[in-house]
Amino acid sequence: MKQEEIFALFMQAEHDDIIYLANEFKKEFDYEIIRKPEQGLVMFRAEETVEKLDFNVGEILMTTAEIKIANVLGYSMIMGMNNEKALDCAVILGVYEAISTQQDKIIKLAKQLKLKNESRLREEREIASSTRVHFEVMGGQDPNVKKYHQG
Amino acid sequence: MGYVGVKGGKDAILNAEKVVEYYRCRKGGASIDIEQIKNQMRFLVDKVMSEGSCYSTDLAAIALKQAEGDPMEAAYLVRAFRSTVPRIAYSLTTKSEEMFCLRRISPSFQHIPWGQVLGPSKDYSQRLIRFELADEKELSIDPPKKEDNSPLDEKVEKVIDYCRKQGLIDWPEKKPEQVPYDITRQPMVFPLDRSARLQRLTRGEDGAVLAFGYASLRGWGSVHPTLAExxxxxxxxxxxxxxxxxxxxVGQVLVTEVESICSFEKKKIKIDGEEQERYTFSLGYGLIFGHNDHKAVAMSILDRxxxxxxxxxxxxxxxxxxxxIDNMESQGFISHLKLPHYVTFQSSLDRLRNIKAGKEKGSRKINKGEAYV
Structure with missing residues (x-):
């Protein structure tokens, strides 16, 4: 599992799912808070589809934190306002980079988070699928519709 | 227009604020939980995030609680808050093809790849008040589901790309050097860059965007589209x-996106150095924070x-x-009319009184019962 995927899984995880591992690391290892959790804004950019122009959709409220553990930085950025979760994520990511013996433990949890996320998305997909519809054209099929569909 | 400030009244102003708070609390009962607002007032929360131009369901829900459900005031609170928080980054550009769709419909084609998925929608339902909600005790419902093993990261083909393949709509060329305009950092200078217009439209007040879009449909404009998607x-x-x-x-945001197909237009393009005329459909685009179909549709009309x-x-x-269309500016300017205008209005009073007394040069005395025009 790549570090970028691990980062993404932890940043988007429920706090309750990662808190025990963060607490374990906090007790076990010395770490220094380089930047206390604080709120900041990220301007969200999207590409519109008419001319493929980038534009600024609006800002997203984030919480970021940074710690140092064994001279390695641990960085987190999570959506919303949750200082505790931001700090916990920074600790876990810091440990991941600094202490190789702990990586298996982190990857194991990351895999659980991935499964949970996939399960949530699968449920969303199945709920959406239950609303898939085929409207019928009254008075018979418009031949143009078929023509376009067949490309 | 001049304006003369006033001072004083501090105690009354502070008390007036307390009275508002008293009105919110005086009936007692349980305080509304922020989670309840987030979960059961989703459309309102989305509206506040969109107009407040700041994505945070927590922030929007707190603002709504403070504003007692007034979305305009809540969006104002959100904008005020965001002005106190530092901007730490711009996101990398996201393409909407990456969307994990909950809803996807195309009014322009009956059969589309991936199909028509209504998702959470009451578009086809009767608007009848469900009085049983007055006695609702607990929230519990099993959602309808249909087995679907399609890949979760599957990209769903855009209807407009489908049209592009048939030469009905131009393929745009991405300009890598394009830097989007940022109306929160740069002044609005007309004619405004399209990226700036989109930013302004997406944070526009729901009702205003809807009204102008509707005006276009009714003939006060030339855009009456068919929605591609x-x-x-x-x-x-x-x-x-x-x-x-x-x-x-780092996360994901819920958005509504609309592409509308407008009238076709004649374009002159160069093919092998030779200028040729071509007819293609023109498009309008809408993308907003949260779930709000009508605002995204109206945005796409106005974009075009x-x-x-x-x-x-x-x-x-x-x-x-x-x-x-901006909530802060429109409600701010309208609301300022409620502030004391004693001094400025005094000049209007003086002028009218002088006219009535026949003192002003070139004026005549207004007779009793005669309207002044």
């Missing part, structure tokens, strides 16, 4: 990791209308539309 779903939020330098995903090189109606006029 309406999508509601999650887009990933990606940033460049400050230490790794690589792309990482504002592309007009020769505005013939108010909704094609950039200044007219873009200066009047």
């Amino acid at each position: 309406v999508r509601v779903g999650y887009l990933p939020v990606k940033i460049k990791h400050p230490y790794w330098g690589t792309e990482v995903t 209308a504002l592309c007009s090189a020769d505005p013939q109606s108010p909704v094609q006029d950039q200044e007219f539309v873009l200066y009047h």
Whole structure:
């Protein structure tokens, strides 16, 4: 599992799912808070589809934190306002980079988070699928519709 | 127009604020939980995030509680808050093809790849008040589901790309050097860059965007589109990791996206150095925070209308539309009329009294019962 995927899984995880591992690391290892959790804004950019122009959709409220553990930085950025979760994520990511013996433990949890996320998305997909519809054209099929569909 | 300030009244102003708070609390009962607002007032929360131009369901819900459900006031609170928080980054550009769709319909084609998925929608339902909600005790419902093993990261083909393949719509060329305009950092100078117009439209007040879009449909503009596609779903939020330098995903935002197919237009293009005329459909685009179909549709109408090189109606006029759709500015200016205008109004009073007394040069005395025009 790549570090970028691990980062993404932890940043988007429920706090309750990662808190025990963060607490374990906090007790076990010395770490220094380089930047206390604080709120900041990220301007969200999207590409519109008419001319493929980038534009600024609006800002997203984030919480970021940074710690140092064994001279390695641990960085987190999570959506919303949750200082505790931001700090916990920074600790876990810091440990991941600094202490190789702990990586298996982190990857194991990351895999659980991935499964949970996939399960949530699968449920969303199945709920959406239950609303898939085929409207019928009254008075018979418009031949143009078929023509376009067949490309 | 001049304005003369007033001072004093501090105690009364503070008490007036307390009275508002008293009105919110005086009936007692349980305080509304922020989670309840987030979960059961989803459309209101989405509206506040969109107009407040700041995505945070927590923030929007708290603002709504404070504003006692007034979305305009809540959006104002959100904008005020965001002005106190530092901007730490711009996200990497997200393409809407990456959307995890919850809803996706196309009014223009009956059969589309991936199908028509209504998602959470009451478009086809009767608007009848469900009185049983008055006695609802607990929230519990099993959602309808249909087995679907399609890949979760499957990209759903865009209807407009389908049309592009048939030569009905031009394929745009991405300009890598394009830097989007940021109206929160740069002044609005007309004619406004399209990226700035989109930013202004997406944070526009729901009712204003809807009204101008509707005006265009009713003939006060030339855009009356067929919607290529309406999508509601999650887009990933990606940033460049400050230490790794690589792309990482930090979360996802719920958005509504609309592409509308407008009238066809004649374009002159060069093929092998030779100028040729071609007819293709023109498009309008809408993308907003949260789930709000009608605002995204209206945005796409206005996007197209504002592309007009020769505005013939108010909704094609950039200044007219873009200066009047912002909640902060419109409600701020309207609300200022409630502030003391004693001094400025005094001059109007003096003038009218002078006219009535026949003192002003060139004026005549107004007779009793005669209206002054």
